[in-house]
Amino acid sequence: MAEVKSRPSILNGQTYKISTGCGSLYVTVNIDDGVPFEVFAKLGKSGGCSASNTEALTRAISIGLRSGVPIEEYYDHLKGIQCINPTVSQGEQIKSCADAIAYVLKNFVGKK
16 A cells, blocks of 8 residues: 655645636645645535535545655546536636646646
C-alpha cells in the first residue's frame, strides 16, 4: 500500500476560476516542497450531484498526489470527459467539471 503523506498545517497554492456548464468552478491546487500536494474544487452553486461528485473527485486526486502520483496522470485521464452542458471558458471548450479540473491541472504544470 502506498504511503499517504500527512498534510502540513500551512500550504501555499493558487485558485483558478473557470466557467462550466454547472456554473463557476473554483479549483485550488496547493503545493508542498515545490510539487502539487492537494486539489480542492467548489462549484458556485452549493449542493447537488455535480458539487458532490466534484468534491469526491478532488479528494481522490489529493490522496493520489499525497501518495506520489504525478499530476500529469490526472490531467491525462480527466481531459475530454463530457457532460450534457459543455461551455467555453477563457477561449477553451470545457466539456464537464472533470474536464475543467484537467484544464486547470494542465495549466498549473505549464502543459500548454
